[in-house]
Amino acid sequence: MKFFIDTANLAQIQEANDLGILDGVTTNPTLMAKEGIKGTDAIAAHYKTICEMVDGPVSAEVLGTTFEGIIAEGQKLAAIHPNIVVKVPMIKDGIKAIKWFTDHGIKTNCTLVFSAGQAILAAKAGATFVSPFIGRIDDGSWDGVQLIEQIVNIYNTQGYMTEVLAASIRNPLHIVRCAEAGADVCTCPLSSILGLLKHPLTDIGLQQFLADAQSMQ
Numbered sequence: 001m002k003f004f005i006d007t008a009n010l011a012q013i014q015e016a017n018d019l020g021i022l023d024g025v026t027t028n029p030t031l032m033a034k035e036g037i038k039g040t041d042a043i044a045a046h047y048k049t050i051c052e053m054v055d056g057p058v059s060a061e062v063l064g065t066t067f068e069g070i071i072a073e074g075q076k077l078a079a080i081h082p083n084i085v086v087k088v089p090m091i092k093d094g095i096k097a098i099k100w101f102t103d104h105g106i107k108t109n110c111t112l113v114f115s116a117g118q119a120i121l122a123a124k125a126g127a128t129f130v131s132p133f134i135g136r137i138d139d140g141s142w143d144g145v146q147l148i149e150q151i152v153n154i155y156n157t158q159g160y161m162t163e164v165l166a167a168s169i170r171n172p173l174h175i176v177r178c179a180e181a182g183a184d185v186c187t188c189p190l191s192s193i194l195g196l197l198k199h200p201l202t203d204i205g206l207q208q209f210l211a212d213a214q215s216m217q
């Protein structure tokens with residue numbers, strides 16, 4: 001399973017990249033706005049910086065919702081850097097646009113996916129990635145990981161090439177369960193990635209080893 005970081009914060013991207021386990025980045029308008037980025041030029045410059053930091057796919061989301069608007073925006077985003085993946089919402093014009101991008105060799109990430117039916121449409125349109133939002137599903141007391149299992153099963157059965165990118169990750173257990181479910185990618189906040197490091201027995205064991213090492217000096 002590939003690890004993407006789900007943020008537009010450069011310091012967090014750098015910290016995750018320094019671990020040596022980062023395969024890509026996802027952003028969305030909320031994450032970009034959180035960094036105070038405003039205006040077309042600043043947005044493009046920020047995506048370029050991220051692409052120069054991380055050697056892997058960088059999802060940049062369109063802000064338009066019409067077919068023509070998504071195509072125009074997506075083409076500009078794709079021109080920023082070869083690693084840009086155009087992130088398109090799961091709406092009717094979005095599906096049409098994903099098909100257009102597929103036919104024109106532009107990679108896409110179909111976002112805001114909450115059902116297996118939506119994931120089938122995204123795959124049929126040729127999306128490079130599909131992003132089911134598992135944390136938001138859990139927030140409504142359904143089981144987001146079950147959706148990942150269902151989509152992985154359908155894609156394997158049908159031979160769809162779209163990669164299942166588990167999004168809206170809230171904790172390290174989500175990452176573990178998505179790995180078990182066969183997700184191709186998990187896009188995570190830095191806190192969830194770092195949370196994977198934690199185990200009290202590791203801390204207790206290390207303290208003991210350090211104390212014993214000291215006694216041998």
Ligand code: E4P
Pocket residue numbers: 006026027028111131133135136167168169187
């Ligand atoms: C990633 O592609 C999504 O935009 C993101 O994971 C959404 O996460 P949230 O539900 O925590 O906002």
